Amino acid sequence: MDPIQKTFDLPEGIDHASFFGELNHHLRLFEQAFGIRLTASGHRLTATGEESRVVQGEKVIGELASLMASGYSIREEEIRQAINLTKTTPHITLRDLVSEFLPINSRKRVIFPKSANQLHYIQAIKAHDIVFGIGPAGTGKTYLAMAMAVFYLLKHSFRRIILVRPAVEAGEKLGFLPGDIAEKINPYLRPLYDALFDMIDVDKVNRMIDKREIEIAPLAFMRGRTLNDSFVILDEAQNATIEQMKMFLTRIGFNSKAVITGDVTQIDLPQGRTSGLIEVQNILKNISGIEFLYFNEVDVVRHRLVQEIIKAYERYENPENGQRSTADKSA
Structure with a gap:
């Protein structure tokens, strides 16, 4: 098929140098992803390549440029996420994702889902009282859950946020660790704190903890409680x-x-103990009001190499027939 050439204008008011990237690095990302050639002249871009690829590239570039014109920060990670979204779920646009933004005044950027699964996750949390987010590290399942919790707390939809995490290695030894219960369990809740501090100033978080608007609750100490008017996160x-x-x-x-x-x-868990997260998928799968959301490497929002690392481990652990080899299992 003969290549075509198409010229299109970028929205007015955007920083072209920032959008194109240093030494046009962002343009090279588009070229590599869609197999096209891009040349820039002021606010105009010319794309050369197969028609279907040019159309696809123009769509993504146009959406990103439009978001930048609306005030959103567009960096390499947003570009890679937009490219992945177009290739994996072309029926969902970046506008669809941004429409679910969470206005919690994050000190960094506006928080919104970065993939189709993240979009469905936020929608599920809004619609259901119990939601399971299952998938590999870096897919945003804990971060977005915390963002939703903060969003609802600031809206006064709930009276408190309760953060729960198993302390697998501590167990009955928690009593021998120094400090009060918050200090004992703190190392195991660090990832939840990291997400929290990313959204709210540290001083405000500490005040909210003092007022028990944010509560730390080790899983082992939950027995006998009833959690009313709360947004509860069980992590790990x-x-x-x-x-x-x-x-x-x-x-x-x-x-x-x-x-x-x-x-x-x-x-x-110790050998011989079955994970409750595995079994609960079968036990509760048909109950209305409970939703299970599954993430994969496409949803990873960390460094781009994390996606490749996850895929490499999946190939190692699930060769050909989807199961690790006998030699691997006995190693």
Whole structure:
């Protein structure tokens, strides 16, 4: 098929140098992704290549430029996410994702889903009282759950946020660790704090903890409680046993939401103990009002190499027939 050439204008008011990237690095990303050639002249871009590729490239470039004109920051990570979105779910646009932004005044950028699965995740949390987010590290399942919790708390939809995480290695030894319960469990809740501090100033977080608007609740100490008027996050749920998962889910009270996140490929339970996150998928799969969302490497929003690392491990752990070889299992 003979190549075509198409020239189109970028929106007025955007910083062309920033959009094109240093030494036109961003343009090279588009060229590599779509197999086209791009040349820039002022606010105009000319794309050369197969017609279908040129049309696809123009669509993504136009959407990103439009978002930048609306005030959004467009960097390499946004460009790579937009390219992945177009290739994996062409029926969803960047505008669809941005429309679900969370106005929580993050100190960094506006928080919005970066993939189709993240979009469905936020929509599920809004629509259901119990949502499971299952998938590999870096897919945004914990970060977006925290963003939703903060969003609802600031709207006064709930009275408090409760952060729960199994302390697998601590168990009964928690009592021997120094400090109060928050200090004992703090190392295990660090990822939740990281997400929280990314959205709210540290001083404000500390005040909210003092006022018990944000509460730290080790999973082992949840028994007997009823969690009313709360947004509850159970993180690293793959390290909850079947009994602990049942105990946690039956704590949920009136006017509460629970988001349970975990990665079933990173289970740290002692040998012989079954992960409650694995079993709960079969136990609760047909209950209305409970939603399961699954993430994969396409949803990774960390460094681009993390996607490649996840795919490489999946190839290693699931060769040909989808199962690790006998030699691997016995190693």
